[in-house]
Amino acid sequence: MSGVSGKTRDRMLYLISPIGLLLLWELLLLAGIGDRRFVPAPSDIAARYWQLVTNGELAFHTGVTLLRVFAGYFIGVIPAIALGLLMAMFASVRIAIDPLIAALFPIPKIALMPLLLLAFGFGDASKIALVAIAVFFPVIVNTYVGAANIEKIYWDVARNYGASQTVLFTRIVFFGALPTIFAGLRIALAVSFIVLVAAEFVATKSGLGYLIWNSWELLEVTTMFCGIVTIGVLGLITSAAFQELERKVIPWKQSE
């Protein structure tokens, strides 16, 4: 492969492993190894996928899941950032909030689902609340850590140049913590998909989690795979979009 540059070769390698895996999968089933009723071939999944796309079912479930993820995400993330910054600026806020975080962070958030069903019922609200709670913790912790570790010289400059508390909050602490906040937001995005799909397994009649769980109950394994693939693709797209956003919002971080 002397004519191919290193970069092109890397890109080909990057594609070869997933494509190879799918091919192997298909070939093994064609050879009669494995039971096609329980392990459908990639070609079966693709055909079913197309069906679900054309009849609108997949779009419906995907839409419902995305709505819940994004609503819960924003409701959880915004107060988490604000409180995280306040914790870094005021010791009293930190002392008041620290024990709550220490006690609540380790609880697997999915364990709260029954409680949330009790409070918000079986509609979207309980799932949105669950996502909001789940994303709140990684974001508040990351925001606080980022803001608390802003280099001392920036505080000195801000004080010497007459910055008020408002200016400190909006121009210094927030931006200084932004790279770490973004790391928290990224974790929160993954967490929000995890808890939501788990929550959709029970107590709802819509969403990708429901699609997967319902297919299991009906033993429609092909549809189950379609749901799983869709979640994977959503994760890929949102994470790529996130990376792009990060490059736009934190231009100073690239060359460090």
Added chain:
Amino acid sequence: MTVQRRGAAIDIKGLRKEYASARGHVLALDGIDLSIAAGEFVCIVGPSGCGKSTLLRILAGLDHQTTGTIAVQAEGWAVQNAMVFQDSGLFPWMSVEANVGFGLMTRGVPSDAAAKRVDAALKLVGLTKFRRHFPHQLSGGMRQRSAIARAFVTDPAMLLMDEPFAALDAQNRVILQAELVRLWEETRKTVIYITHSIEEALLLGDRCVVMTAQPGRIKQIVDVPFAHPRDLIALSAAPEFGKLKLDIWRVLEDEVMRARAEIEA
């Protein structure tokens, strides 16, 4: 050129600074008495750890003395002081112009008036073309220029400079020193300039304050006799300059040795 308005006059009396550190009780500054005339350029030299930066931080209001008084006369000046730090301290998330205008924004200067002052300050330090750059896109010299512009734009009665050129390469340092002297000659702000270089102190200052190793006390104050406007390159090659430099080195030498002995002990 006559300058109408001179910077702050500062009278420091019996200044003492103690603090508790991990290694126990530290006396950083002791018995500092220093009068600085309005519009004077004073350089402070001393061995590392002699408390010269602490003195500057106290003047900047970033730290407080344990005992002693500082009286500052700065009538008619809206902004009392502005500090230039050793590592520029530019905010990496702000463009050069936002950084330069920071001290105006915090003080509520209307944005059109602020923009004009920022324009002038950028022009003064030759960074107009780089106004939309971020600090990480600038060289070390350009970053320090921006930091100087940020201080000058607020029109402070005194300029507090903490080894601002120490991290620069030799050529850039000479250029920026010359620019600073020119700016000072034009504005006659009071400048207090911390350095560990005797040569720099003599090139820039009217007086050179030599400090002792810890605890920081004033060992000697030397008048720098060179007239303004100064040509720094010619001055640094003059025989009187070399002689004065040697004299001050003799004063400082004991202190440097003492500081080293303490670190090694």
